[in-house]
Amino acid sequence: MIDGKNILLGVTGGIASYKVVDLCSRLVKEGANLKIIMTKAATKFVSPLTFETMGRCKVYTDIFEGHHDHVYHVDLAKWADLFLIAPLSANTLAKITYGIADNFLTACLLAYDKDLIVAPAMNSNMYTNVATQKNLLTLVNRGVKIIEPSEGLLACNVIGPGRMEEPENIVKYIEDYFTEKDLLNKKVIVTAGPTIEPIDYVRYITNHSSGKMGYHIANEAKKRGAEVILISGPVEPFKISGIKKVDIKTNLDLQKEIDKEFTDSDALIMAAAPTDYKVKDVADKKIKKSGQNLSLDLIENIDILKYISSKKDKQIVIGFAAETENLIKNAQKKLNEKKVDYIIANNLKMEGAGFNVDTNIASLVSKDGVEHLEKMTKKELANKILDLIK
Numbered sequence: 001m002i003d004g005k006n007i008l009l010g011v012t013g014g015i016a017s018y019k020v021v022d023l024c025s026r027l028v029k030e031g032a033n034l035k036i037i038m039t040k041a042a043t044k045f046v047s048p049l050t051f052e053t054m055g056r057c058k059v060y061t062d063i064f065e066g067h068h069d070h071v072y073h074v075d076l077a078k079w080a081d082l083f084l085i086a087p088l089s090a091n092t093l094a095k096i097t098y099g100i101a102d103n104f105l106t107a108c109l110l111a112y113d114k115d116l117i118v119a120p121a122m123n124s125n126m127y128t129n130v131a132t133q134k135n136l137l138t139l140v141n142r143g144v145k146i147i148e149p150s151e152g153l154l155a156c157n158v159i160g161p162g163r164m165e166e167p168e169n170i171v172k173y174i175e176d177y178f179t180e181k182d183l184l185n186k187k188v189i190v191t192a193g194p195t196i197e198p199i200d201y202v203r204y205i206t207n208h209s210s211g212k213m214g215y216h217i218a219n220e221a222k223k224r225g226a227e228v229i230l231i232s233g234p235v236e237p238f239k240i241s242g243i244k245k246v247d248i249k250t251n252l253d254l255q256k257e258i259d260k261e262f263t264d265s266d267a268l269i270m271a272a273a274p275t276d277y278k279v280k281d282v283a284d285k286k287i288k289k290s291g292q293n294l295s296l297d298l299i300e301n302i303d304i305l306k307y308i309s310s311k312k313d314k315q316i317v318i319g320f321a322a323e324t325e326n327l328i329k330n331a332q333k334k335l336n337e338k339k340v341d342y343i344i345a346n347n348l349k350m351e352g353a354g355f356n357v358d359t360n361i362a363s364l365v366s367k368d369g370v371e372h373l374e375k376m377t378k379k380e381l382a383n384k385i386l387d388l389i390k
Protein backbone atom coordinates (compact mmCIF):
# COMPACT_ATOMS: atom_id res chain seq x y z
CA MET A 1 0.00 0.00 0.00
CA ILE A 2 1.03 3.63 -0.45
CA ASP A 3 0.85 4.48 3.28
CA GLY A 4 4.34 5.28 4.60
CA LYS A 5 6.07 4.93 1.24
CA ASN A 6 8.71 7.49 0.15
CA ILE A 7 7.68 8.76 -3.26
CA LEU A 8 9.93 11.10 -5.19
CA LEU A 9 7.79 13.03 -7.64
CA GLY A 10 9.43 14.61 -10.67
CA VAL A 11 7.43 17.30 -12.46
CA THR A 12 8.51 18.42 -15.93
CA GLY A 13 7.33 21.27 -18.14
CA GLY A 14 3.86 20.70 -19.52
CA ILE A 15 0.38 22.04 -18.97
CA ALA A 16 -0.58 18.68 -17.41
CA SER A 17 1.53 19.73 -14.39
CA TYR A 18 -1.56 21.55 -13.07
CA LYS A 19 -3.24 18.10 -12.72
CA VAL A 20 -0.24 16.88 -10.74
CA VAL A 21 -1.21 19.26 -7.93
CA ASP A 22 -4.30 17.07 -7.48
CA LEU A 23 -2.11 13.97 -7.75
CA CYS A 24 0.05 15.33 -4.91
CA SER A 25 -2.94 15.90 -2.72
CA ARG A 26 -4.27 12.38 -3.38
CA LEU A 27 -0.88 10.78 -2.62
CA VAL A 28 -0.63 12.71 0.66
CA LYS A 29 -4.16 11.56 1.59
CA GLU A 30 -3.08 7.95 0.94
CA GLY A 31 -0.24 8.45 3.45
CA ALA A 32 2.73 8.83 1.08
CA ASN A 33 5.84 10.76 2.16
CA LEU A 34 6.52 13.06 -0.76
CA LYS A 35 9.55 14.95 -2.01
CA ILE A 36 9.23 16.86 -5.24
CA ILE A 37 11.67 17.90 -7.95
CA MET A 38 10.56 20.39 -10.59
CA THR A 39 12.38 21.28 -13.79
CA LYS A 40 12.72 24.98 -14.61
CA ALA A 41 10.09 24.58 -17.35
CA ALA A 42 7.64 23.03 -14.85
CA THR A 43 7.94 26.09 -12.59
CA LYS A 44 6.66 28.23 -15.50
CA PHE A 45 3.34 26.33 -15.36
CA VAL A 46 2.83 25.89 -11.60
CA SER A 47 4.74 27.59 -8.81
CA PRO A 48 6.90 25.46 -6.47
CA LEU A 49 4.96 27.00 -3.58
CA THR A 50 1.76 25.33 -4.82
CA PHE A 51 3.47 21.93 -4.82
CA GLU A 52 5.12 22.61 -1.47
CA THR A 53 1.72 23.38 0.02
CA MET A 54 -0.18 20.46 -1.53
CA GLY A 55 2.66 17.94 -1.14
CA ARG A 56 3.51 19.18 2.38
CA CYS A 57 7.17 18.81 1.50
CA LYS A 58 10.21 20.58 0.14
CA VAL A 59 10.36 21.19 -3.60
CA TYR A 60 13.80 20.97 -5.24
CA THR A 61 14.51 22.96 -8.40
CA ASP A 62 18.17 23.96 -8.35
CA ILE A 63 20.94 21.35 -8.41
CA PHE A 64 23.51 23.91 -7.19
CA GLU A 65 21.52 24.94 -4.12
CA GLY A 66 22.99 24.34 -0.61
CA HIS A 67 25.52 21.57 -1.26
CA HIS A 68 27.74 22.35 1.76
CA ASP A 69 26.34 19.53 3.91
CA HIS A 70 24.36 17.32 1.47
CA VAL A 71 24.48 16.17 -2.12
CA TYR A 72 20.72 16.40 -2.45
CA HIS A 73 20.23 14.75 -5.84
CA VAL A 74 22.08 11.69 -4.53
CA ASP A 75 20.39 11.75 -1.09
CA LEU A 76 16.92 11.90 -2.64
CA ALA A 77 17.71 9.01 -4.99
CA LYS A 78 18.64 6.91 -1.92
CA TRP A 79 15.61 8.07 0.10
CA ALA A 80 12.97 7.18 -2.49
CA ASP A 81 11.08 3.87 -2.58
CA LEU A 82 9.72 4.96 -5.93
CA PHE A 83 10.53 7.67 -8.47
CA LEU A 84 7.45 8.90 -10.34
CA ILE A 85 7.68 11.46 -13.14
CA ALA A 86 4.39 13.14 -14.02
CA PRO A 87 3.98 14.72 -16.43
CA LEU A 88 6.94 13.45 -18.42
CA SER A 89 7.67 15.84 -21.30
CA ALA A 90 9.15 14.75 -24.64
CA ASN A 91 12.28 16.75 -23.78
CA THR A 92 12.93 15.09 -20.39
CA LEU A 93 12.08 11.70 -21.92
CA ALA A 94 14.81 12.24 -24.51
CA LYS A 95 17.27 13.30 -21.82
CA ILE A 96 16.51 10.21 -19.72
CA THR A 97 16.98 7.98 -22.75
CA TYR A 98 20.48 9.31 -23.32
CA GLY A 99 21.49 9.65 -19.67
CA ILE A 100 21.79 13.43 -19.78
CA ALA A 101 22.07 14.97 -16.30
CA ASP A 102 21.79 18.71 -16.83
CA ASN A 103 19.29 19.58 -14.07
CA PHE A 104 18.23 18.38 -10.61
CA LEU A 105 15.64 15.93 -11.92
CA THR A 106 17.75 14.22 -14.58
CA ALA A 107 20.87 14.14 -12.34
CA CYS A 108 18.85 12.57 -9.52
CA LEU A 109 17.46 10.02 -11.92
CA LEU A 110 20.96 8.94 -12.96
CA ALA A 111 21.82 8.40 -9.29
CA TYR A 112 18.59 6.41 -8.73
CA ASP A 113 18.63 2.61 -9.08
CA LYS A 114 15.09 1.47 -8.18
CA ASP A 115 11.81 1.33 -10.12
CA LEU A 116 10.77 4.30 -12.21
CA ILE A 117 7.18 5.05 -13.24
CA VAL A 118 6.49 7.76 -15.81
CA ALA A 119 3.27 9.38 -17.03
CA PRO A 120 4.04 11.06 -20.38
CA ALA A 121 1.96 14.02 -21.57
CA MET A 122 2.49 16.07 -24.73
CA ASN A 123 1.01 17.14 -28.05
CA SER A 124 -0.17 14.20 -30.22
CA ASN A 125 2.41 14.77 -32.97
CA MET A 126 5.19 15.02 -30.42
CA TYR A 127 3.94 11.78 -28.84
CA THR A 128 3.62 9.81 -32.08
CA ASN A 129 6.91 11.20 -33.46
CA VAL A 130 9.26 8.34 -34.22
CA ALA A 131 11.94 9.84 -31.94
CA THR A 132 9.56 9.92 -28.93
CA GLN A 133 8.24 6.42 -29.63
CA LYS A 134 11.80 5.09 -29.93
CA ASN A 135 12.74 6.76 -26.64
CA LEU A 136 9.70 5.27 -24.90
CA LEU A 137 10.59 1.82 -26.22
CA THR A 138 14.12 2.22 -24.87
CA LEU A 139 12.66 3.00 -21.44
CA VAL A 140 10.30 -0.01 -21.63
CA ASN A 141 13.27 -2.23 -22.46
CA ARG A 142 15.06 -0.87 -19.40
CA GLY A 143 12.11 -1.89 -17.24
CA VAL A 144 10.60 1.57 -16.77
CA LYS A 145 6.85 1.40 -16.17
CA ILE A 146 4.88 3.68 -18.45
CA ILE A 147 1.41 4.96 -17.61
CA GLU A 148 0.20 5.45 -21.17
CA PRO A 149 -1.40 8.79 -21.98
CA SER A 150 -5.01 8.70 -23.12
CA GLU A 151 -6.66 10.27 -26.16
CA GLY A 152 -8.72 13.42 -25.97
CA LEU A 153 -8.83 17.15 -26.58
CA LEU A 154 -5.38 18.50 -25.69
CA ALA A 155 -4.45 22.00 -24.50
CA CYS A 156 -3.02 22.67 -28.00
CA ASN A 157 -6.58 22.22 -29.34
CA VAL A 158 -5.79 18.91 -31.04
CA ILE A 159 -7.73 15.70 -30.45
CA GLY A 160 -5.42 12.71 -30.16
CA PRO A 161 -3.12 10.74 -27.86
CA GLY A 162 -0.96 12.62 -25.37
CA ARG A 163 -3.26 13.48 -22.47
CA MET A 164 -1.74 12.52 -19.11
CA GLU A 165 -3.67 9.79 -17.30
CA GLU A 166 -6.06 11.16 -14.66
CA PRO A 167 -4.53 11.57 -11.15
CA GLU A 168 -7.09 9.15 -9.68
CA ASN A 169 -5.88 6.40 -12.02
CA ILE A 170 -2.21 7.22 -11.44
CA VAL A 171 -2.81 6.74 -7.69
CA LYS A 172 -4.52 3.40 -8.43
CA TYR A 173 -1.54 2.36 -10.57
CA ILE A 174 0.88 3.20 -7.75
CA GLU A 175 -1.27 1.47 -5.16
CA ASP A 176 -1.29 -1.60 -7.38
CA TYR A 177 2.51 -1.33 -7.75
CA PHE A 178 3.04 -1.36 -3.98
CA THR A 179 0.52 -4.14 -3.25
CA GLU A 180 2.09 -7.50 -2.49
CA LYS A 181 0.86 -10.09 -5.02
CA ASP A 182 0.14 -12.71 -2.39
CA LEU A 183 -2.93 -14.13 -4.18
CA LEU A 184 -1.15 -14.86 -7.44
CA ASN A 185 -2.50 -17.98 -9.21
CA LYS A 186 -5.58 -18.02 -6.98
CA LYS A 187 -9.02 -17.94 -8.57
CA VAL A 188 -11.43 -16.06 -6.33
CA ILE A 189 -15.18 -15.78 -6.94
CA VAL A 190 -16.79 -12.74 -5.31
CA THR A 191 -20.51 -12.00 -5.28
CA ALA A 192 -21.86 -8.49 -4.73
CA GLY A 193 -25.08 -6.53 -4.58
CA PRO A 194 -28.66 -7.70 -4.20
CA THR A 195 -30.64 -10.20 -6.21
CA ILE A 196 -34.11 -9.29 -7.42
CA GLU A 197 -37.11 -11.57 -7.69
CA PRO A 198 -40.06 -10.58 -9.89
CA ILE A 199 -43.58 -10.10 -8.57
CA ASP A 200 -45.18 -9.40 -11.94
CA TYR A 201 -44.06 -7.93 -15.27
CA VAL A 202 -43.07 -4.58 -13.72
CA ARG A 203 -42.40 -5.09 -10.00
CA TYR A 204 -39.85 -7.00 -7.96
CA ILE A 205 -38.59 -7.83 -4.46
CA THR A 206 -35.06 -6.77 -3.51
CA ASN A 207 -33.01 -5.19 -0.66
CA HIS A 208 -30.70 -2.23 0.01
CA SER A 209 -27.34 -3.80 -0.89
CA SER A 210 -25.24 -1.30 -2.87
CA GLY A 211 -22.53 -3.77 -3.87
CA LYS A 212 -19.81 -1.68 -2.15
CA MET A 213 -18.61 -4.50 0.11
CA GLY A 214 -18.36 -7.05 -2.71
CA TYR A 215 -16.78 -4.67 -5.22
CA HIS A 216 -14.09 -3.67 -2.71
CA ILE A 217 -13.28 -7.34 -2.12
CA ALA A 218 -13.08 -7.95 -5.87
CA ASN A 219 -10.85 -4.91 -6.47
CA GLU A 220 -8.48 -5.71 -3.60
CA ALA A 221 -8.25 -9.39 -4.65
CA LYS A 222 -7.31 -8.25 -8.17
CA LYS A 223 -4.65 -5.91 -6.78
CA ARG A 224 -3.23 -8.80 -4.76
CA GLY A 225 -2.77 -10.81 -7.94
CA ALA A 226 -5.84 -13.08 -7.92
CA GLU A 227 -7.88 -14.03 -10.95
CA VAL A 228 -11.22 -12.54 -9.93
CA ILE A 229 -14.71 -13.49 -11.09
CA LEU A 230 -17.19 -10.92 -9.85
CA ILE A 231 -20.84 -11.94 -10.00
CA SER A 232 -22.94 -8.87 -9.41
CA GLY A 233 -26.59 -8.09 -8.86
CA PRO A 234 -28.01 -4.81 -10.22
CA VAL A 235 -26.06 -1.93 -8.62
CA GLU A 236 -24.82 1.54 -9.57
CA PRO A 237 -21.70 1.17 -11.75
CA PHE A 238 -18.30 0.86 -10.02
CA LYS A 239 -14.90 1.22 -11.62
CA ILE A 240 -13.17 -2.13 -12.05
CA SER A 241 -10.43 -3.28 -14.37
CA GLY A 242 -8.92 -6.66 -15.13
CA ILE A 243 -11.84 -8.42 -13.45
CA LYS A 244 -14.29 -10.74 -15.21
CA LYS A 245 -17.74 -9.44 -14.29
CA VAL A 246 -21.00 -11.30 -14.77
CA ASP A 247 -24.31 -9.51 -14.19
CA ILE A 248 -27.20 -11.45 -12.65
CA LYS A 249 -30.69 -10.70 -11.41
CA THR A 250 -32.27 -13.61 -9.53
CA ASN A 251 -30.97 -16.16 -7.01
CA LEU A 252 -31.19 -18.81 -9.72
CA ASP A 253 -28.96 -16.72 -12.03
CA LEU A 254 -26.47 -16.27 -9.19
CA GLN A 255 -26.42 -19.95 -8.37
CA LYS A 256 -25.89 -20.92 -12.03
CA GLU A 257 -23.00 -18.47 -12.48
CA ILE A 258 -21.25 -19.61 -9.29
CA ASP A 259 -21.73 -23.22 -10.40
CA LYS A 260 -19.92 -22.49 -13.69
CA GLU A 261 -16.85 -21.12 -11.91
CA PHE A 262 -16.71 -23.03 -8.61
CA THR A 263 -14.98 -26.33 -9.45
CA ASP A 264 -11.56 -24.91 -10.33
CA SER A 265 -11.75 -21.93 -7.96
CA ASP A 266 -9.75 -21.50 -4.75
CA ALA A 267 -12.24 -19.36 -2.85
CA LEU A 268 -15.79 -18.07 -2.88
CA ILE A 269 -16.68 -14.89 -0.97
CA MET A 270 -20.44 -14.34 -0.79
CA ALA A 271 -20.90 -10.66 0.00
CA ALA A 272 -24.08 -10.53 -2.09
CA ALA A 273 -27.46 -10.17 -0.45
CA PRO A 274 -29.70 -12.71 -2.20
CA THR A 275 -33.41 -12.43 -1.47
CA ASP A 276 -34.61 -15.09 0.93
CA TYR A 277 -38.14 -15.23 -0.50
CA LYS A 278 -39.65 -15.13 -3.95
CA VAL A 279 -43.19 -14.97 -5.29
CA LYS A 280 -44.70 -18.40 -5.93
CA ASP A 281 -46.61 -17.50 -9.09
CA VAL A 282 -45.11 -14.58 -11.00
CA ALA A 283 -47.68 -12.77 -13.17
CA ASP A 284 -46.44 -12.24 -16.73
CA LYS A 285 -48.38 -8.98 -16.95
CA LYS A 286 -48.82 -5.93 -14.69
CA ILE A 287 -51.08 -6.76 -11.75
CA LYS A 288 -53.87 -4.13 -11.87
CA LYS A 289 -55.23 -2.29 -8.84
CA SER A 290 -58.57 -3.81 -7.80
CA GLY A 291 -59.56 -1.59 -4.86
CA GLN A 292 -58.81 -4.59 -2.57
CA ASN A 293 -55.73 -5.53 -0.55
CA LEU A 294 -53.39 -7.89 -2.34
CA SER A 295 -51.55 -10.81 -0.75
CA LEU A 296 -48.49 -12.34 -2.31
CA ASP A 297 -47.73 -16.00 -1.78
CA LEU A 298 -43.99 -16.03 -0.99
CA ILE A 299 -41.90 -19.19 -1.00
CA GLU A 300 -38.40 -19.68 0.35
CA ASN A 301 -35.69 -19.01 -2.23
CA ILE A 302 -32.68 -21.20 -2.97
CA ASP A 303 -29.95 -20.89 -0.31
CA ILE A 304 -27.01 -20.60 -2.67
CA LEU A 305 -24.29 -20.79 -0.05
CA LYS A 306 -25.70 -23.97 1.45
CA TYR A 307 -26.03 -25.52 -2.01
CA ILE A 308 -22.51 -24.61 -3.13
CA SER A 309 -20.84 -25.64 0.16
CA SER A 310 -22.13 -29.17 -0.41
CA LYS A 311 -19.87 -29.22 -3.51
CA LYS A 312 -16.87 -27.85 -1.62
CA ASP A 313 -13.57 -29.58 -2.21
CA LYS A 314 -10.33 -27.55 -1.78
CA GLN A 315 -12.17 -24.20 -1.83
CA ILE A 316 -12.34 -21.79 1.08
CA VAL A 317 -15.93 -20.59 1.33
CA ILE A 318 -16.69 -17.35 3.14
CA GLY A 319 -20.21 -16.14 3.79
CA PHE A 320 -21.58 -13.05 5.47
CA ALA A 321 -24.30 -12.68 8.08
CA ALA A 322 -26.39 -9.54 7.83
CA GLU A 323 -28.25 -9.31 11.12
CA THR A 324 -30.34 -6.84 13.09
CA GLU A 325 -30.18 -8.80 16.38
CA ASN A 326 -28.24 -11.62 18.09
CA LEU A 327 -25.34 -11.07 15.69
CA ILE A 328 -22.85 -13.68 16.85
CA LYS A 329 -25.41 -16.36 17.73
CA ASN A 330 -27.04 -16.07 14.30
CA ALA A 331 -23.66 -15.92 12.57
CA GLN A 332 -22.53 -19.13 14.33
CA LYS A 333 -25.79 -20.80 13.28
CA LYS A 334 -25.12 -19.81 9.66
CA LEU A 335 -21.52 -21.06 9.92
CA ASN A 336 -22.78 -24.52 10.94
CA GLU A 337 -25.87 -24.77 8.77
CA LYS A 338 -24.23 -23.47 5.60
CA LYS A 339 -21.01 -25.40 6.33
CA VAL A 340 -18.70 -22.54 5.40
CA ASP A 341 -15.17 -21.78 6.64
CA TYR A 342 -15.88 -18.25 7.84
CA ILE A 343 -18.83 -15.95 8.39
CA ILE A 344 -18.28 -12.20 8.30
CA ALA A 345 -20.95 -10.95 10.66
CA ASN A 346 -22.24 -7.38 10.38
CA ASN A 347 -25.06 -5.71 12.28
CA LEU A 348 -27.16 -3.68 9.82
CA LYS A 349 -28.48 -1.46 12.62
CA MET A 350 -25.06 -0.18 13.72
CA GLU A 351 -24.06 3.23 12.41
CA GLY A 352 -21.24 2.90 9.90
CA ALA A 353 -22.01 -0.77 9.18
CA GLY A 354 -23.99 -2.77 6.63
CA PHE A 355 -25.83 -1.48 3.57
CA ASN A 356 -24.67 1.35 1.34
CA VAL A 357 -22.00 2.94 3.56
CA ASP A 358 -18.25 3.09 2.97
CA THR A 359 -17.35 1.55 6.34
CA ASN A 360 -18.28 -1.64 8.12
CA ILE A 361 -18.05 -3.13 11.61
CA ALA A 362 -17.53 -6.86 11.36
CA SER A 363 -16.77 -9.94 13.42
CA LEU A 364 -14.92 -12.85 11.84
CA VAL A 365 -16.64 -16.04 12.94
CA SER A 366 -15.09 -19.48 12.41
CA LYS A 367 -15.01 -22.84 14.18
CA ASP A 368 -11.94 -21.53 16.04
CA GLY A 369 -13.80 -18.59 17.60
CA VAL A 370 -14.81 -14.99 17.04
CA GLU A 371 -12.63 -11.99 16.23
CA HIS A 372 -14.29 -8.61 16.66
CA LEU A 373 -12.91 -5.93 14.35
CA GLU A 374 -12.97 -2.16 14.79
CA LYS A 375 -14.96 0.03 12.43
CA MET A 376 -12.95 0.32 9.21
CA THR A 377 -13.43 1.16 5.55
CA LYS A 378 -14.93 -1.56 3.38
CA LYS A 379 -11.64 -1.53 1.46
CA GLU A 380 -9.72 -2.30 4.68
CA LEU A 381 -12.21 -4.99 5.66
CA ALA A 382 -11.88 -6.48 2.16
CA ASN A 383 -8.15 -6.96 2.83
CA LYS A 384 -8.79 -8.54 6.26
CA ILE A 385 -11.14 -11.01 4.56
CA LEU A 386 -8.62 -11.73 1.81
CA ASP A 387 -5.96 -12.39 4.50
CA LEU A 388 -8.16 -15.35 5.56
CA ILE A 389 -7.71 -17.05 2.19
CA LYS A 390 -4.03 -16.18 1.83
Ligand code: PMT
Nearest residue numbers: 209210211212213270273303304305319320321322355356
Ligand atom coordinates in the same frame (compact mmCIF):
# COMPACT_ATOMS: atom_id res chain seq x y z
O1 PMT B 1 -23.61 -4.16 -0.58
P1 PMT B 1 -23.37 -3.17 0.55
O2 PMT B 1 -24.32 -2.01 0.50
O3 PMT B 1 -21.92 -2.76 0.65
O4 PMT B 1 -23.72 -3.92 1.91
C1 PMT B 1 -22.92 -4.97 2.35
C2 PMT B 1 -23.75 -6.15 2.89
C3 PMT B 1 -24.51 -5.71 4.12
C4 PMT B 1 -24.74 -6.63 1.81
C5 PMT B 1 -22.74 -7.29 3.21
O5 PMT B 1 -21.85 -6.83 4.20
C6 PMT B 1 -23.47 -8.53 3.72
O6 PMT B 1 -23.73 -8.69 4.88
N1 PMT B 1 -23.81 -9.47 2.79
C7 PMT B 1 -24.64 -10.65 3.06
C8 PMT B 1 -26.10 -10.27 3.02
C9 PMT B 1 -27.01 -11.46 3.33
O7 PMT B 1 -27.72 -11.91 2.46
O8 PMT B 1 -26.88 -11.92 4.54
P2 PMT B 1 -27.69 -13.19 5.16
O9 PMT B 1 -27.35 -13.24 6.58
O10 PMT B 1 -29.13 -13.07 4.76
O11 PMT B 1 -27.11 -14.45 4.39
C10 PMT B 1 -25.99 -15.21 4.90
C11 PMT B 1 -25.08 -15.64 3.77
O12 PMT B 1 -25.80 -16.52 2.89
C12 PMT B 1 -24.59 -14.51 2.91
O13 PMT B 1 -23.25 -14.74 2.57
C13 PMT B 1 -25.49 -14.56 1.69
O14 PMT B 1 -24.77 -14.12 0.53
C14 PMT B 1 -25.85 -16.03 1.59
N2 PMT B 1 -27.20 -16.29 1.09
C15 PMT B 1 -28.28 -15.67 1.64
C16 PMT B 1 -29.54 -15.96 1.19
C17 PMT B 1 -29.71 -16.92 0.16
N3 PMT B 1 -30.90 -17.24 -0.28
N4 PMT B 1 -28.62 -17.53 -0.36
C18 PMT B 1 -27.39 -17.25 0.10
O15 PMT B 1 -26.38 -17.80 -0.38
